[in-house]
Amino acid sequence: MxxxxxxxxxxxxxxxxxxxxxxxxxxxxxxxxxxxxxxxxxxxxxxxxxxTRHALLEAVFRKQIDHLTVRAQALADAREDNRAALLAWLGDVLTVAAETRGLAEALKRDRSTGPGDAHEHGAVASLAEAGRPLVRRAAPALAAGVTITDLLDLVTGIALATEHDPAGAHRLLALTVTGLSPQ
The missing domain is CATH 1.10.10 (Arc Repressor Mutant, subunit A)
Incomplete structure (x- = not known):
């Protein structure tokens, strides 16, 4: 046995x-x-x-989401430049979403379910929970009212537009960041 x-x-x-x-x-x-x-x-x-195929995809995506959750915690615990920590994590989320075909689409679908609906695999909720402390700490360097949900929506949109083009994805994120938090 x-x-x-x-x-x-x-x-x-x-x-x-x-x-x-x-x-x-x-x-x-x-x-x-x-x-x-x-x-x-x-x-x-x-x-x-x-x-089922769904079970396989859930396991693949869950492993990626778990890695990103651990990374967010490590960055939050590092107590380095809060803005840099948030941007590093968003870059990591973007890399994973752009390089894993279907993940950005799954995040979009997961986000589009209504309040109280069962999420496809809870990826957005897990990422939001992981990223919330980073956003809270970086808030003074962000435009007023920016939320973790806003940032995850932006990263998901960029990933959908640039799937399998991480360099292009990161270029678009850099352009977005300039608009969100110029320094």
Whole structure:
């Protein structure tokens, strides 16, 4: 039993790593069967870990969101230049959203659900919670009334417009920042 559980954990980690690459390259329509073949496992193993495409995408996106949440906390704890910390984190969010095909679209869909509706995977809520302390600390350097929701909407829009063009995405973010917080 212990060997099977270790195998299951290993298969899950391998499938998730392969799925991350496939989604980054092909988007949310990446073939589950091809992901299984690349990982060297059968379709039954894929379906046991990820019964639906949505479950697979949720796991891929959740890993990215968790990384960004940890990064926000590290930047908030660093007590460096608050504006620079916020901009570094927004840059990280933008990089992940621009390089992971489908993530920006998922963030947009997640944001478009109404209050009280079940979010697709709670990514926007997680990112907003993670980024709120950064925005609060950087508030004196921001235009009046700028919220974390505003900033996530901007980053999502930029990512949608520049998917797979991180350099272009960061150029647009720099232009946006100049308008938000000139220094």
């Amino acid at each position: 212990t060997g099977q559980r270790a195998d299951a954990r290993r298969n899950y980690a391998l499938l998730l790593a392969v799925a991350e690459r496939a989604v980054a390259e092909q988007g949310p329509d990446a073939s589950l069967e091809q992901i299984g073949r690349t990982a060297g496992v059968g379709s039954g193993t894929v379906r046991r870990h990820f019964p």
